[in-house]
Amino acid sequence: xxxxxxxxxxxxxxxxxxxxxxxxxxxxxxxxxxxxxxxxxxxxxxxxxxxxxxxxxxxxxxxxxxxxxxxxxxxxxxxxxxxxxxxxxxxxxxxxxxxxxxxxxxxxxxxxxxxxxxxxxxxxxxxxxxxxxxxxxxxxxxxxxxxxxxxxxxxxxxxxxxxxxxxxxxxxxxxxxxxxxxxxxxxxxxxxxxxxxxxxxxxxxxxxxxxxxxxxxxxxxxxxxxxxxxxxxxxxxxxxxxxxxxxxxxxxxxxxxxxxxxxxxxxxxxxxx
DNA sequence: CATCAGGCGAGAC
DNA sequence: GTCTCGCCTGAT
Numbered sequence: 001x002x003x004x005x006x007x008x009x010x011x012x013x014x015x016x017x018x019x020x021x022x023x024x025x026x027x028x029x030x031x032x033x034x035x036x037x038x039x040x041x042x043x044x045x046x047x048x049x050x051x052x053x054x055x056x057x058x059x060x061x062x063x064x065x066x067x068x069x070x071x072x073x074x075x076x077x078x079x080x081x082x083x084x085x086x087x088x089x090x091x092x093x094x095x096x097x098x099x100x101x102x103x104x105x106x107x108x109x110x111x112x113x114x115x116x117x118x119x120x121x122x123x124x125x126x127x128x129x130x131x132x133x134x135x136x137x138x139x140x141x142x143x144x145x146x147x148x149x150x151x152x153x154x155x156x157x158x159x160x161x162x163x164x165x166x167x168x169x170x171x172x173x174x175x176x177x178x179x180x181x182x183x184x185x186x187x188x189x190x191x192x193x194x195x196x197x198x199x200x201x202x203x204x205x206x207x208x209x210x211x212x213x214x215x216x217x218x219x220x221x222x223x224x225x226x227x228x229x230x231x232x233x234x235x236x237x238x239x240x241x242x243x244x245x246x247x248x249x250x251x252x253x254x255x256x257x258x259x260x261x262x263x264x265x266x267x268x269x270x271x272x273x
Numbered sequence: 274c275a276t277c278a279g280g281c282g283a284g285a286c
Numbered sequence: 287g288t289c290t291c292g293c294c295t296g297a298t
Contacts, residue, residue, distance in 0.1 A: 018279070117280040123296065124279085170294025175281080212281045233279035265279075 002054040002061040008075035010098020011047045017099045017266050018121055019222045021112050021128045022150075037132075038068055039105055040149045042141040055143075070100045070225075078256050088243045089260060092267035099262050102222060106190050107183070108150045109223035114175050114210040116218070123168065130167040135159060156180035175210025182208060198226035220258075227258040235268045236261060 011034045015023045023036035026044070033046040041064055044055040054061050066072070079093045115127045135151035156164075157180035164173035182188060188208060193201045198220055205216040213232075220229035230250070232240070240248055250257050 113279085114281095116278095118278060118293080119280090119295085120278040120297075122278095126296095165294080168295070171281090171292090172294075210281065214280060218279080231279075234277090235279065269279085 002056060002058055002065075004052045004054070004071070005050050006052060006071065007050060008079070008097055009047075009050070009052060009069070009071075009100065011045045011052065013096055013098040013266070014069075014100055014102070016270060017096070017262060018269065019102055019218075019262070020104060021116075021121075021125045022132075024125075035145075037147050037149070039064055040137075040139065042139070042145050042147045067103050070103055073100070075100060075259070078259055081253070081256065082260070083249070083252065088239075089264070092263040092271070093260070095271045096263045096266040099266055101225065101227060101259055101262060103225055104223050105150065106193065106219070106223040107153060109219045110179065110183075110205070110208065110211070111150075111156070111176060113215040113218040113222075114179060114208075115169060115172055117172065117210070117212075117215060119172075127168050131156070131169075134163070134167065153180050153183040157184040172210060178209035179211070193224055198228045201226060202229070221261070228255045230257045230261045233265070235265055239264055239268055 012025065014020070015025060015034050015036075020036065020038075022038065023034060025031075026033045026035050030044070033044050035042070035044050037043075041056075041060065043065060046053050046055075054065055056065065075097070079097060082089050082093055084090060111131070112124070112128055115131075116124050119127075131151055132148040135155045136148040138146065138148055140146055156176060159177065159180075161173050161177050164176055167173075169176060183190065188204055193204060196204065201224055202213075202216045202220055205211050205219055206213070211219070217229040217231035220226040221231060230236075230248070248257070253260055
């Protein structure tokens with residue numbers, strides 16, 4: 001059990017922010033607790049105000065979760081840099097001030113955001129769950145919780161396309177099959193993406209079948225932590241058209257643009273219009 | 274019944 | 287380079 005006191009951290013906001021599809025609010029006796037799987041580990045987190053309780057050892061927290069939840073980044077400092085005359089952005093950041101940009105697994109984000117295209121969050125979660133149950137390694141946590149790791153590139157490359165269809169992936173089945181095979185073949189070296197800047201990494205990711213500009217930006221932001229990536233989905237485009245007819249001020253916000261994108265997305269999805 | 278979900282690839286021009 | 291169109295599937 002690890003107890004942390006932290007500002008600008010809300011496990012429920014992170015859970016609902018839509019960057020992770022393997023994080024859920026638990027029900028029944030564990031209501032108020034969030035469960036998640038990442039990097040082959042199962043974790044439960046609960047929070048009371050600024051006090052956060054991670055149900056794991058200190059070693060596991062240090063090795064996995066501190067980095068995963070981006071705990072060393074000063075989000076209050078980022079929010080304080082927002083132009084106060086931009087009332088919309090100020091309100092969006094205020095509303096979602098507990099969101100953090102997670103540091104998630106690169107391969108998992110590639111597949112997850114291919115699945116996400118032209119899809120709704122509920123069905124995305126179902127697709128990912130089926131992929132994990134059918135192609136991922138079965139594991140048991142220290143507390144006896146059964147969970148499934150995210151499938152490896154090799155496991156998905158070996159899947160039959162008709163079996164992928166049976167995971168409710170629809171036309172995305174072929175994209176996943178093709179992308180898994182190109183990673184196994186080494187067409188794109190995932191490890192090499194880490195040392196590239198945002199633009200270069202994005203260009204490399206665009207080679208993968210089913211990865212376009214929006215999905216590539218999500219991978220850059222949620223896995224590679226290129227925080228200058230600014231994914232444009234239907235929600236963001238709607239807000240940009242309504243609130244920023246002359247363009248979003250990327251020059252002003254630079255490497256914080258991607259973080260602000262999350263506040264805008266979350267605000268548009270869950271908050272006020 | 275039509276439309277829409279955190280788009281993308283293929284083909285036309 | 288830019289534009290249009292079809293696409294799995296479930297929710298509304």
